[in-house]
Amino acid sequence: MGRTAATLEQTVKLINDAGGSARYVIADVHDEQAVRHAVEIAASHSGRLDVAVNSTGVDGGNDSHPLIDYPLETLELMLATNVRGMFLSNEVRTEDHVDAGLWLDRQHLFRGRSHRGSRYSRYVASEHAEIGLTKSAALDYADRGVRVNAVCPGLVNTPRIADMVSENPAMHEQLVASHPLGRIAEPEEVADAIMYLATTKSSYVTGVALPVDGGYLAR
Numbered sequence: 029m030g031r032t033a034a035t036l037e038q039t040v041k042l043i044n045d046a047g048g049s050a051r052y053v054i055a056d057v058h059d060e061q062a063v064r065h066a067v068e069i070a071a072s073h074s075g076r077l078d079v080a081v082n083s084t085g086v087d088g089g090n091d092s093h094p095l096i097d098y099p100l101e102t103l104e105l106m107l108a109t110n111v112r113g114m115f116l117s118n119e120v121r122t123e124d125h126v127d128a129g130l131w132l133d134r135q136h137l138f139r140g141r142s143h144r145g146s147r148y149s150r151y152v153a154s155e156h157a158e159i160g161l162t163k164s165a166a167l168d169y170a171d172r173g174v175r176v177n178a179v180c181p182g183l184v185n186t187p188r189i190a191d192m193v194s195e196n197p198a199m200h201e202q203l204v205a206s207h208p209l210g211r212i213a214e215p216e217e218v219a220d221a222i223m224y225l226a227t228t229k230s231s232y233v234t235g236v237a238l239p240v241d242g243g244y245l246a247r
Contacts, residue, residue: 039052049073051069051073057113057114057116067080086106103153106150106153110151110155110157111157114158114161118176162178163235163237166234167235170235175225175230175231175233179225180238180241181218181240181241182240182241183203184212184213184214185214189212207241208244208246208247209243210242212242213242217240218240
C-alpha cells in the first residue's frame with residue numbers, strides 16, 4: 029500500500045520476490061469511476077474478489093480544536109475521504125462481484141480513540157460513520173455469505189506517526205503512556221489481525237469493529 033507509484037512498486041516487488049503475484053493501480057477514492065477501475069483491475073486476474081481491504085483515510089494530524097473552531101472544508105475532506113470513499117468502494121465491489129461468490133472482508137483502519145469522543149471532532153465523526161457503514165453492510169450482505177468487518181488500531185509505528193512525533197517530541201511519551209501495553213503497535217501486528225479476518229478462521233465473524241489497540245479502550 030502507498031500513495032505514490034514508487035512505494036507501490038516496492039510493495040509489488042516484495043510480494044513477487046516472496047513467490048506471490050501482485051499488481052497495483054493508482055486511484056482517487058473520491059472518484060467513483062477511478063474506484064470502479066481499480067476494482068476491475070483487482071478482479072481481472074481470477075474474475076472475482078475474495079478479500080477487499082479498504083484502508084484509505086485522512087486524520088488531520090495534530091490539529092485539535094473545539095468543534096466550533098473547525099473549518100467546514102476540513103470536515104468535508106474527512107467525510108469525502110473516510111466515509112464517501114469507503115461507501116464508493118463498498119458499492120462498487122458488492123454491485124459487481126457479490127453475486128460471483130464474493131467473500132468480502134472490509135477492514136478500515138483508524139485510531140482507537142474513534143470509539144470515544146475527543147477534540148478531533150471531525151475525524152471522530154467520520155470514523156463513527158465508518159463503523160455504522162461496516163455494521164450495516166454486514167447485515168445487508170450476510171445472506172450471501174459476505175462478511176464485513178473493521179479493524180480499529182490504536183496508534184501504529186508508521187511514517188505519519190513519526191512525523192507527528194518529530195513535530196512534538198513530548199507526544200511520543202504521551203502516546204506510549206495512553207496504551208496499557210506500554211508501546212504503540214507495529215504495522216505487522218495490525219496486518220495479523222487483518223489476516224485473521226481474511227481467512228476461514230474467522231468464518232463466523234461479521235459486523236464487528238475489532239480493536240487492535242494495546243488495551244487503549246479497556247482503560
